Amino acid sequence: MSTAARPSPRFEEVHLGDTLPELAMEITPTLIVSAALASRDFQDVHHDATLARQHGMPDIFMNILATNGFVGRFITDWAGPEAQIRKISVRLGAPNFPGDTMRMTGTVTATELQGGEGVIDVDVRGRNRLGDHVVASVSVSLPAGG
Amino acid sequence: MTAQVETGSSPQAPEPEEESLAARLQRFVGRPSRPPVSAADPVNQPMVRHWCEAIGDGNPVYTDPQAAGASRHRGLVAPPTMLQVWNMPGLRPVPPLPGEDQLGELIGILDQAGYTAIVATNCEQEYARYLRPGDLLSATSMIEAISEEKRTALGSGYFINLHETYTDQRGEVVGTMMLRVLKFRPNERAESSPPAAPPRRPRPVVNDDNRFFWEGVGRGELLIQRCTGCARLRHPPRPMCPHCRSLEWDTRRSGGRGTVYSYVIPHHPPVPPFTYPHVVGLIELVEGTRLVSNVIDIDPAEVRIGMPVEVCFITVDDELVLPQFRPTVGNRER
Amino acid sequence: MRDRTAIAGIGATEFSKDSRRTELRLAIEAVSAALDDAGLDPAEVDGMVTYTMDGNDEIEIAGSIGIGDLTFFSRVHHGGGAACATVGQAAMAVVTGAAQVVVCYRALNGRSWSRFGSGVQQRATAPTAEMVHFGWYAxxxxxxxxxxxAMFARRYMHEYGASSEDFGRVTVADRRHAATNPAAWFYQRPITxxxxxxxxxxxxxxxxxxCCQESDGAVALVVTSAERARDLRQRPALIRAAAQGAGGDQEVMTSYYRNDIGGLEEMGVIARALWPAAGLGPADIQTAVLYDHFTPFVLSQLEELGFCGRGEASGFVRDGNLEMGGRLPSNTHGGQLGEAYIHGMNGISEAVRQVRGTAINQVDGVENVLVTAGTGVPTSALVLSRA
Known part of the structure; x- marks a missing residue:
């Protein structure tokens, strides 16, 4: 499930329009529950299907902190250990329910040199069967030059 | 803060009896949504490891001291997206004192006015620096803005922006978060019918006449019905051979190769969970029978009649495996 | 059976996208109008025929209108393929004496209730042969x-070099006819x-x-003996011949397993039955109503019915032959692309009007009209003749 560490690309190798390696994540109850508990989010809709249904949802669903976490992971899976995430802005859409698969894709939308840092903007999209679960823009930096 | 201040009414300006909802809501803007909180535990390795396992995050700067030391971070750091985690209220939060829970009051007013549902729509986090084990976080939260009533696909309601500021043990800001929620009056339809489970692909319809085919597919085999009387192959399966009227049959396993005999690229209407455009192909197998399937791993615009294809099998969900066809790789040697 | 029966009355509701009334009400209005057109009292009706797909029971309509005893009722399967067969079966009933006056009808809220073109993904999955059929595709x-x-259309394009423009000319012709027909949904809205x-x-x-429209509306037709029809209010449209047809390896909409899918085998079956029964051939037909739920099958029908050779329909249409003044003005009411999609029944009404000489876009010197029913399914056809 987790991705092996890979070295960071050099900032100079990153170009506008580059696409990030796609990540297909199977949404299982285990994934939803473990991520909710790891983020100390104990709302019942994220771990108890019976109570989730009482709230009018068909099943448990992923919490926001986890969605942020997956966006961050998707970025550093590509940008590696030298990356420093500066900002993540997410728009939330269709819930992630068990049995679905979220496919995460990303595209580099801007690169800019700021001092010794190369700042990269990436648009990220996580789609499931219901539509967009998350649409995010992320700003991440890599050491530049040298 | 006192409860008096929290009511927001000033003795000089008595409240009109029927204050509009919008005006009542606007009085919450600029108030703390709840009292400041301090994290129960400092940023720590066990929680970071737990998080990384759950998220499947293999970045070594979070868990491997050596790799982290060799990186620009010069030591272990916490995943930045854990920012909010450290101050979470936990499983048994301490109930707020009366008047302290301004967000709760705001929500209560909207509940009473019929805006009973809530959903988070946006979350924006900025990280001034990565956190390290030992950092102790405090968080303050403010009701930053409340929109006018907006019509949305979910229903009519108010967007509420909450702004959180996180500071470390030295009082320096390490990160901020804006969370936007929609507090809304659900559309009638949404209220009466809970959101449907994710739509699944339509199922094949299986009975005694065609069960062998779908069981074969489940094993990754493409089977063709064969008359044991005259050895002719037929698809779709039927109980009797139209040539010799034999009711006896067995199956032959197809080599899975064929050509595209015709194809359709559906665009409309979109039916979930299909994604559009995709390719539905009528495949003529080398063995001579035809079947309908999808042509995948190709840009729909590149599909041609006569194109060689070969079968593969995809697991759609825990109940369904389907045969699919993709362009035959001309030279299979590496 | 030739010329022994006739269509003596036609009736219809308006054609719309939202009828704002039940399908039963639409059916009753159309049947009532058809009987008035013929000048017959409901009590004289003793037979009724409709589609298996129709949601309105014969007995519901009979009870509502004051039709008394019924001695013949029958339903025809396979969607729009039933259209001409309802009249064919009514004619057989009259000729055999099973009934004297038979009403054929079709009523649907094909747009406002359940949209006709929306797909079969919601159908129940009891493993009957019919459901297994959809299970190979869904x-x-x-x-x-x-x-x-579209699966047939792509193959047809491949085999005969037909283009999307060739399909488009069918719609252009239909819409030109609809543009002058006040009953048509696309009245005064021609396209290029x-x-x-x-x-x-x-x-x-x-x-x-x-693609044709999805429509709300109803159409009804009254069939009786030619002799009786002569004494009624309208000039009779004689039922010169009727035929039903299903071909080898026939499926409902997906006959993909035949050696050749560039044609419409079931319409070839019809041609081989209909022309001899009528004692006529394509040359004897002055105008036609060709089932047009989707344009490509209009081309295949012209070929299967012998108006042109195999693969030649694109040229036939390109030369303007489907339009007024052409060799075979077709769908002069606008067809289902232009007037309404009432599952082919409105096309039979138009054929009756052409025979009577009362069509909006009347073709000169009409003696015989061809009408076809649903394509891609087991189907049917009629030749109606001037009395």
Whole structure:
């Protein structure tokens, strides 16, 4: 499930329009529950299907902190250990329910040199069967030059 | 803060009896949504490891001291997206004192006015620096803005922006978060019918006449019905051979190769969970029978009649495996 | 059976996208209007025929209108393929003496209730042969009539070099006819071939303007003996011949397993039965109503019925032969692309009007009219003649 560490690309190798390696994540109850508990989010809709249904949802669903976490992971899976995430802005859409698969894709939308840092903007999209679960823009930096 | 201040009414300006909802809501803007909180535990390795396992995050700067030391971070750091985690209220939060829970009051007013549902729509986090084990976080939260009533696909309601500021043990800001929620009056339809489970692909319809085919597919085999009387192959399966009227049959396993005999690229209407455009192909197998399937791993615009294809099998969900066809790789040697 | 029976009355509701009344009410209005057109009292009706797909029971309509005893009732299967067969079966009932006056009808809220073109993904899955049939296609996302037809259309283009423009000319002709027909949904709204070419893809290679409408409305027809019809209010439209047809390896909309899918085998079956029964051939037909739920099958019908050779229909249409003044003015009411989609029944009404000489776009010197029913399914056809 987790991705092996890979070295960071050099900032100079990153170009506008580059696409990030796609990540297909199977949404299982285990994934939803473990991520909710790891983020100390104990709302019942994220771990108890019976109570989730009482709230009018068909099943448990992923919490926001986890969605942020997956966006961050998707970025550093590509940008590696030298990356420093500066900002993540997410728009939330269709819930992630068990049995679905979220496919995460990303595209580099801007690169800019700021001092010794190369700042990269990436648009990220996580789609499931219901539509967009998350649409995010992320700003991440890599050491530049040298 | 006192409860008096929290009511927001000033003795000089008595409240009109029927204050509009919008005006009542606007009085919450600029108030703390709840009292400041301090994290129960400092940023720590066990929680970071737990998080990384759950998220499947293999970045070594979070868990491997050596790799982290060799990186620009010069030591272990916490995943930045854990920012909010450290101050979470936990499983048994301490109930707020009366008047302290301004967000709760705001929500209560909207509940009473019929805006009973809530959903988070946006979350924006900025990280001034990565956190390290030992950092102790405090968080303050403010009701930053409340929109006018907006019509949305979910229903009519108010967007509420909450702004959180996180500071470390030295009082320096390490990160901020804006969370936007929609507090809304659900559309009638949404209220009466809970959101449907994710739509699944339509199922094949299986009975005694065609069960062998779908069981074969489940094993990754493409089977063709064969008359044991005259050895002719037929698809779709039927109980009797139209040539010799034999009711006896067995199956032959197809080599899975064929050509595209015709194809359709559906665009409309979109039916979930299909994604559009995709390719539905009528495949003529080398063995001579035809079947309908999808042509995948190709840009729909590149599909041609006569194109060689070969079968593969995809697991759609825990109940369904389907045969699919993709362009035959001309030279299979590496 | 030749010329022994006739269509003596026609009736219809308005054609719309939202009838704002039940299908039963539509059926009753149309049947009532058809009886008034013929000058018959409901009590004289003793037979009724409709489609298996129709949601309105014969007995509901009979009870509502004051039709008394019924001695013949029958339903025909396979969607729009039933259209002409309702009249054919009514004629057989009259000739055999099973009934004297038979009403054929079809009523649907095909737009406002359940949209006709929306697909079969919601159908129940009891493992009957009919459901198994859809089960070979639905899991792969082949769900709608447009998609089923598109598979044939692509092959037809491949085999005969036909183009999307060739399909488009069928719609252009229909819409030109609809433009002068006040009963048509697309009254005063003709289109150009460019409009067709710029309409969006629905099921590539089919564009939006290759697909007929979804409509609300009802049509009814009264069939009785030719002798009786002569004494009634309208000039009779004689039922010269009727035929039903299903071909080898026939499926409902997906006969993909035949050696040749570039034609419409079931319409070939019809041609071989209909022309001899009528004692006529294509040369004897002055105008036609060709079932047009999707344009490509109009071309195949021209070929199967012998108006042109195999693969030659594109040229036939390109030469303007389907339009007024052409060799075979077709769908002079606007067809289902232009007037309404009442599952082919409104086309039979138009054929009756052409024979009577009362059509909006009347063709000169009409003696015999060909009408066909649903394509891609087991189907039917009629030749109606001037009395």
């Amino acid at each position: 899991p792969f996302g082949l769900l709608t009539p447009a998609q089923w037809v 071939l460019e409009d067709h070419q710029s309409s969006r893809m629905i099921a590539d290679p089919l564009r939006l303007l290759d």
